[in-house]
Amino acid sequence: MAKAVRDHIECDGFGVNVTTPDYEKTPTVILIPGLTSDSSAAYIKHLAFRIAKRGWNVVVSNHRGLGGISLTSERVYNAAWTEDIRRVVDHIHSQHPEAPLFVVGTSIGANVLVKYLGEEGANVPISGAAAVCSPWDLLICDRFINRRLVQSFYNKALANGLQDFALLHQSNLSRLTEWESIKKSRSVRDFDNYATRILANFETVDAYYRHATSSNYVGNVGVPLLCISALDDPLCTKEAIPWDECRANRNVVLATTPHGGHLAFYEGITANTLWWARAVDEFLGVLHSSPYIGIIKEKQKTTAPTPSFSIDQGPYVSVLEDGMVTAVGDEQTDDTMQEQDAPNQETANVTTNDEVILDKAEADEHVTKNDQPERYEEKDPNPTQATTLVRRCTDCLARRSSKSFWLLAYIAIVTTWPMVRPALSLLFKKRYRNPAPGGPRIR
Template identity: 25%
Template sequence: MTARLNLDPCPSPHWQWEGHIQTIAAMKWGRRPQQPFVRQRLDTPDGDFLDIDWAGPQAYTHAAFNGQALVIFHGLEGSSQSHYAQAIGAHFVERGWMVAVAHFRGCSGEPNRLARSYFSGDSQDIDFILNQMRRQLPQAQWHATGISLGGNALLKYTGEQGQQLDWLAAVAGISVPVDLVATGMRLQTSLMGRYVYTPHFLASMRGKMQQKASAFPHDANWNKALQARTLLEFDDAYTGPVHGYRSAFDYWSRCSSQYHLHAIRVPTLLLIARNDPFIPQAGLPAPNQGSKHLLLHYPCSGGHAGFASGSGRGELTWLPQRLERFFTQHQ
């Protein structure tokens, strides 16, 4: 059996008439509550650390908690302060859920300890985090969602694990670049990708690379990484080689979650707006590329991790509500 398809719309504010505006407006001006978090640090087996930000009705150490729980994996250079994490976190905390925002290495505001950082196919760290969540709150009913880069890593891992992940009630991927090559080239060649989105990401990553170059001078081609003007150049110089790939294209090809959708055995929502400026519409997965456990939802608007609705600046309520409806169906 193939995946199911849903084209129900996201009612964007009237003035947000296209994907770039919907992407940027949600990040800059979308109304969302400010959700406070409590931080937990996890030491990893390789001598590094991962920071988890928690919120909910009880302490994250309360092993007897037997309610609903959600772990959120953020996007490229995101954190628990990202607009989508704040909106989703506040929505579910208000409904009595435990929420954990898992920071990838180096994304919590403090440099990680190793030359490596994070990448879009890091199944090992996804596995470590999810199993830590399960051990910590063993009686909770766990759900997981990933946004953009975090969504790709989560869906790749979900397909790799297959039936072994049946302890998760449901999974959701939001604005997921399931074909990293297609998304990488879109950001490489489009005007907005090359002159707006890419400089935004590189400015954040360049500061981290300068710190790593001082601490680990022989572990990467830091000069090439620091001089990169595109994500292709950056991933070719740093992300690919440092994480075990031959090049950016080798990394993108081998880490694309589209090759794992058929193997998913957990109820999974894949939500991508058809006007997402990062993801070519022609490359959206077709129903015959996914398993029967996968629901493909492709609204006509929403941008990349935007999905503002209502009037004025836009409310960031549609996405959390969409997640809640899906998760409620699979409790």
């Protein structure tokens, strides 16, 4: 049976509390809890129990001021602060340099983990990681949880937890002055406005959210990373998931499920197990048994940097035969490249030939021509072909537009008929309600 012990790591004059079993020379898994959670949270215990059944070490890196430890400075944890997990990883690796090291983050802890991995790239002593229910983009999630009534209950619950945290350490947070506003905070954004952004030295809440967005760092993750998100998460919306960034990075595995909520994924009728805990446990087990982990990290260091694409580079568009218009950047056709290469080759041949000498008159004429402003003339070597291609694309788009028009017309009739029908009925009644001129009149 594992015996849990507590360790205290000093970070910029403040201690980070970690809970770890008394094992050595075995794989170690670091768990990062979510917002206002620590090692006593039920979902943390679920995952820790599964990992402990393997005989591995489990380390829970409690956030500052949580886990029964008081604050000794005004530095508090937030979604953008990665220095604490960096110190914890370095400390454990220095104690057990030969033991495989894994990290699992949940909710805000997942955001911190992904941001940390992106900041470090492949230069981390970690064999693999998992991020469960990460918010990815705090600005999008902030708009999401303030959008509907259901999300407002979660928003208020998280705000209450943050209020309790601030009030518990009020004596150490002298930089905060608007305590009445903190106590009246009805949402996470309110608390971040009156407390988090001030302690983290951000001018606005949105600036803090943008800086903490972990989706900006996914592309630079250099270790195997499993990301699990539920599409019905009431806190971390699917709109913030960085689909393209995850696809572009070969080290990232993105797993999304239709249901699961936020850190729920209950299994069975009694719901006594969590699916995501089992999935993470299996993922880490596969990584540990793979002989290619170290090789993959070494190759990642030599990988060419990701090319940057800018929409303002190269005002070129390509009109395809099927009517699609696509931007092609600074790319040019083979014919154009050949036409441009031909004069370049001729110029090179002239300049490298010692027998060709320009006389003074030719040189003066050459300078005079160069001094004159250039005249740009549009040249179309084959206007008929270009016109035919454009007409063909226009016809294709017209056929598609015709289909779309009739579809939109059908939708408009179906959706407006409940309102149009009473109006037409009333119109006919008004028109034909007057009796015939020769008919009897009722007085």
